[in-house]
Amino acid sequence: MTGRLQHLFRPRSVVLVGASDKSAWSQLIYGNLQDSGFVGEVMVVNKRGAPAHNITGYANCRDLPDTPDLAYVFVPGDAVQETLQDIAAAGIANVVLLSSGFAEAGPQGAALQREIGDFARQKGLNMLGPNSLGFNNYAGRVAISAFPVDQKARPGGLAVISQSGATAHVIGQFARMQGIGLGCVVATGNEEVLGLVDVLGHFIDDPETKAVAIFAESIKDPAGFRVVAARASEVGKPIVVLKVGKSELASQLAQAHTGSVTGDDATFDAVCRHYGVIRVDSLETLVIAAGLLADVGEIKGEIGIISISGGACEIMADRAATAGLDLAPFSAETKKRLCEILPDFGSVFNPLDVTGAAVRDPSLFTRILDILADDPAIGLVATVQDVPSAQGDTQNTPILTAIGRGLTAARVPGVLINQALQPISDHSRAVMTECGIPRAIGGVDHAMAAFGALQRWSRRPRHQTAARPIAQVADRPSSEQQALAWLRDRGIKVMPFALVTCADDAIAAWQKIGQPVVLKIASPDILHKSDIGGVRLDLDDEDAVRAAFDAVMAAARQHHPDADIEGCIVAPMRRGGVELFVGTARTPWGPVIAAGLGGVWIELLKDTSLRLLPVSPDDARAMLDELKGAKLLQGYRGSAPADLDAIAATISAIGDAALALGPELVSLEINPLLVRGAEIEALDALAVWQHGEG
């Protein structure tokens, strides 16, 4: 372990501030420290300087004979300020603050929290909390915690970070039940100084940590999260996260519970996808997927599964489809080899039903696993069978042994899948050792979710570390015609248009265009042109153009007497094609881009795809494939298929254009971007700036 937080999570000596033999908290905390196997020095401080837990007591930290690495503080809330001053004066660098009565208790507490936070920041204290239940570091054999140390836990490479103390405990306990080796389990509390992202960064850099499981209510440092997530992807350390707030109710609850808004859930999804962070939707999947990732890391190839239960194969196939797990068919060569040893096989699927033949001859399992592991396209092999959790559970030793042989011999990771979710207990592990089974997860439902996570992680996007630079410009296009002209200058195809200031010029523009036109009010102050009668369609004679110009100008002046009116835009009337919507937005997570089909697709179906900017043309192409309405672009009812690559290039260019406009740009929206076969044309554009709209 290295880094700034090394001695926070692995202190060599500890002072318990607030320790007392009479306090139940103190008993619990001291007991946990003992249970954790901590071998360093423990000191105690309390206001009377009395001994506690058979340890000499001091009245303050400054009087301690040595400077401990860490102070665990559980004094009453109103004594925290003084205590922190004492700690800083004593030169103690790391603090875990259990005391409550801060932001979680209302505005007054929040103010107090800010004060102690300012102090801690000023003094450079690494402070976890307040209101933090602390951590149980199983790998480091130290518990600075007010939640139970699980005596049955096994040290290992999975770090757990939770914004809920109770949930930290549940995750750790469930991981232990699943036989997963635990590193450090941290409850971050109110995150006044150190937050989830700081702790995550520490474990990403910690060489003993193999994967991190997170329970999050609200990511308070989005920019920091991106930096750490990028580093995790680069160094190949998986992050699995259960973040609440998908439903409106959960979002309200999180706000009530943490006092902070969880932010836009869809944007968080886009961030996770960008960096290969695996987002899951249950505690069980969080633990099982993170445990598998910690154990197996990245796989190079497809996942091949076999089972003696046809029912299990069918359940896995259904579940894989919903979990987004891609179970590729076996190669022709592998199928041929499988048919040689299983001549009765009608058809060879993945997952493979080995049929009852393997009851009579368990060695079939070994031979089939050998064939799968021989296939260079396969990166992981798995077999469904039950490993008993306890004495007296059913155990089929001949089959387990045959499976163990195959899994052990495989040149790729081998996994046994329990049919239903059950503990991987010490008894299970003994049976696994006896039968040569390297690892077991389960049941099939969670295994498919975990395999999906493993596959997504292994196939995560590899972004160029040096993304192509996008030079920022001083331009500040604001009105529609400015925005359109500016996009045109950046190489984005824009409909031909003219800005006119009198009816005669409008007529001249119509004549020059030589086909029916549309006429729209041009004003940076009028955003919803249609609503005020500021748009006229399909004009194709002098009188109509003139009347439209007059009417639109009058309507604008009537509805927006103070607006800066530049005139009218005259542009050709377009018909047919598919209308897309492309828009960028500034979010706490950074600038993002959304694309989708217009009209009902976006308004009723919310059928959009979202990415962090910049997007490459390849990324943008993947965005289009995600849309439910994608088929409309592929040529629906005899219309010409759109040039998807050209659309993707346009989306990418719009994203770059938005980035070039710098951080003051709130959003850049092209709506519609009209697609007719190979023709792509922006028909309208809107740039919104931070200060006002011009």
Place this chain on the structure above:
Amino acid sequence: MTGRLQHLFRPRSVVLVGASDKSAWSQLIYGNLQDSGFVGEVMVVNKRGAPAHNITGYANCRDLPDTPDLAYVFVPGDAVQETLQDIAAAGIANVVLLSSGFAEAGPQGAALQREIGDFARQKGLNMLGPNSLGFNNYAGRVAISAFPVDQKARPGGLAVISQSGATAHVIGQFARMQGIGLGCVVATGNEEVLGLVDVLGHFIDDPETKAVAIFAESIKDPAGFRVVAARASEVGKPIVVLKVGKSELASQLAQAHTGSVTGDDATFDAVCRHYGVIRVDSLETLVIAAGLLADVGEIKGEIGIISISGGACEIMADRAATAGLDLAPFSAETKKRLCEILPDFGSVFNPLDVTGAAVRDPSLFTRILDILADDPAIGLVATVQDVPSAQGDTQNTPILTAIGRGLTAARVPGVLINQALQPISDHSRAVMTECGIPRAIGGVDHAMAAFGALQRWSRRPRHQTAARPIAQVADRPSSEQQALAWLRDRGIKVMPFALVTCADDAIAAWQKIGQPVVLKIASPDILHKSDIGGVRLDLDDEDAVRAAFDAVMAAARQHHPDADIEGCIVAPMRRGGVELFVGTARTPWGPVIAAGLGGVWIELLKDTSLRLLPVSPDDARAMLDELKGAKLLQGYRGSAPADLDAIAATISAIGDAALALGPELVSLEINPLLVRGAEIEALDALAVWQHGEG
């Protein structure tokens, strides 16, 4: 236990046919029978008449001193026919046939299976199998099985039926791990004589069975399933089913595995909804939901949940949303009472975060549960907390005791929810007894799914037992104009139209209609009119109508020289509005009706709602609400909102019309049904009949 299958599943005496001390199968089977606690007489038969398992042997069943209730047959496949003849001759009524080598082994085996099936049916044998692993009847203390008897299982009210033997075992074992009392666990095998539906019917009628959990690959008797499901709903006995085949791959696998097509998954969904059968998507949810339903039955009111973990509350809120569980807000009175004892509460949600205050004062749990249970709107109360699975797991006795007090005192069922999924072991049950906790399920993810199941069951549709009769008619409308006219006669609004046979009549019809018209070829033999140029739109002068008539007739004769051409239909050209699709279809499950929006909604988004016929106007109204495109009907972009009740009445009437046409009707399709505000009009109709299309 009563009924025809009483002595199949609860035999008082058994003969093992094929028994031998040397056979591993025989050892297993006899061992299971012993393990099950069977106290009835066991006899043995084998071809040598030799003793086995220390029991006198006989060479055939006819020689047995008594007639046993059941014969368990595991002779080789080629000896089965003779054995069944012997069994029938001996007057034994019930047979479980383990022997394999039948339909699962290919066409020859399938033929042999049909033969023995015909014999068994002729003799009236109640036969399970062939290729059936049998059953373990924990409630009845008898195992006629070749899959393990779970010695730790507790007798109870949950019956399990599985079409996969391996999965029967997994379900039973997982149920035991979840502390759920088991009745009979049955593997139905090849279902030659008795099938899933027969066995299900037996347990629905069995007074000791409280709920049934099913794993199904293929329901071979759809009509029978409907009858039994209706009875189950009526008598209040829940059925929970995990049926594979949602994904294409699983569908292929099931076909390879069982040799039968799983049928249309969406139709099965509609059947489940119709009868309140609960469909789930994992083994764990199958067991946990069925176990809860067996235990609690129907609830009368909302579900109220509390937790000391804010994190758990948020996870539950997210999960409830995806599980379709409706967690209603607490009533104003209940909120007021809660605020009185928890003054720091900012906002009172369901699920309710009781906050850390309950750590200091566990009695808060009791008092809060009392308040919830007092609320007449609440039908079930639940608390999140962990009950330990094993010695050494974390146990918070004061909190568990406070919760137990509240749950026990409640006038409604009380449930403890474990945060993560873990066994409800004997140790758990001891702790629960000690703390007064009536029942526990978990974790929160599966608990929300189980509560969703409980809520759907409790709110299941109550169909009138005597559905309004729909008289069948002898009419056989086939061409478009016949179908339209016939619908009009049944009170369904149809666009005005005329059938014309010459251009002059077409012109006269246009003049009479007095607005632009559409002209379509009229022929029962031409289904895809547009494809051959058989439709002309927007005709509004004599020449256009005449030219269109001639062109359409010529196109029809050219493309379908043998078609019976009746002339052309002339109808007013409609514009605007929303086009719906309403179609009925005959399926193995009975006649169904689908409704949805036309165009991309049905073609790209598959946005349809499906119901068994008949549908009442209320059912049809619910169908409309289900559609993703529903908002288009509610007035989108300023268009007039549609009269949803009138549309629902029309859908119901179309369904009745299809039923009235009798079983020879394959489908009746109205596409489009045009909706413009309150106006609803069928613009096209197609009736397809079993023998040809006319």
